[in-house]
Amino acid sequence: MNNSLIIALDFASKDEVHSFLKGFNGESLFLKVGMELFYKEGPSIIHELKEQNHQIFLDLKLHDIPNTVGSAMKNIAGLGVDLVNVHAAGGIDMMARAVEGLEAGTPSGMKRAKCIGVTQLTSTSEASMQKEQLIKVPLQESVLHYATITKEAGLDGVVCSTLEAGAIRDRLGESFLTVTPGIRLKTDEVQDQVRVATPKIARENGASAIVVGRSITRAENPYESYRLFKSEWEGITI
Numbered sequence: 001m002n003n004s005l006i007i008a009l010d011f012a013s014k015d016e017v018h019s020f021l022k023g024f025n026g027e028s029l030f031l032k033v034g035m036e037l038f039y040k041e042g043p044s045i046i047h048e049l050k051e052q053n054h055q056i057f058l059d060l061k062l063h064d065i066p067n068t069v070g071s072a073m074k075n076i077a078g079l080g081v082d083l084v085n086v087h088a089a090g091g092i093d094m095m096a097r098a099v100e101g102l103e104a105g106t107p108s109g110m111k112r113a114k115c116i117g118v119t120q121l122t123s124t125s126e127a128s129m130q131k132e133q134l135i136k137v138p139l140q141e142s143v144l145h146y147a148t149i150t151k152e153a154g155l156d157g158v159v160c161s162t163l164e165a166g167a168i169r170d171r172l173g174e175s176f177l178t179v180t181p182g183i184r185l186k187t188d189e190v191q192d193q194v195r196v197a198t199p200k201i202a203r204e205n206g207a208s209a210i211v212v213g214r215s216i217t218r219a220e221n222p223y224e225s226y227r228l229f230k231s232e233w234e235g236i237t238i
């Protein structure tokens with residue numbers, strides 16, 4: 001999990017995923033399946049990707065009452081994915097039930113998926129958070145607070161931007177995961193993201209993993225783009 005580059009497979013169907021992965025020559029990857037793809041293809045896409053030896057982050061961002069999230073996680077656990085997430089705003093009870101559900105649903109002999117809490121989405125600015133969520137503290141404080149209650153609930157880490165990763169690490173320790181989307185190369189367009197940084201900054205700030213979507217999936221040469229992100233993330237000059 002640590003030092004992973006996770007590719008966000010934000011595609012409309014498995015056909016698009018297959019043609020994307022063709023360019024990677026069977027390399028074992030860490031792939032994120034999100035709502036768009038999962039709501040179209042369901043569990044079959046997970047089974048296929050697992051058969052191809054990829055690690056999987058199932059990003060469904062659960063946020064509901066504790067009982068519903070716990071039961072949903074029990075079903076998700078049977079899919080055998082490596083990483084799942086919930087919204088930390090759902091609260092400590094909800095997050096604790098998510099982990100209980102995962103534990104109850106993980107088949108014996110299999111490792112339970114790691115569970116992380118989404119703090120403030122990387123598309124959220126401090127101004128919009130304060131105006132729309134009526135959270136009247138600096139954004140970093142809100143993220144740190146969500147991270148603290150996520151740990152208290154027994155989760156394995158958080159989703160945050162690279163800009164908060166260092167402070168979370170300092171407060172909650174190195175083993176508490178910081179999975180960071182909003183990653184762009186200097187020359188990339190930011191699009192709908194707000195709190196963005198390069199893979200180099202993510203590494204310098206001590207992020208556990210980076211999540212990269214469109215800069216790789218929509219690139220002219222996705223494999224080339226993947227190699228570029230990976231080398232900057234790992235600090236290797238190519």
Ligand SMILES: O=C(O)c1cc(=O)[nH]c(=O)n1[C@@H]1O[C@H](COP(=O)(O)O)[C@@H](O)[C@H]1O
Pocket residue numbers: 008010034059061085118120121122123159160181182183193211212213214215
């Ligand atoms: O949980 C996530 O993965 C997530 C949380 C967050 O705060 N921001 C965020 O961008 N993501 C996901 O990370 C990916 C980022 O994609 P790109 O902006 O295309 O690189 C998308 O699949 C988002 O759903």
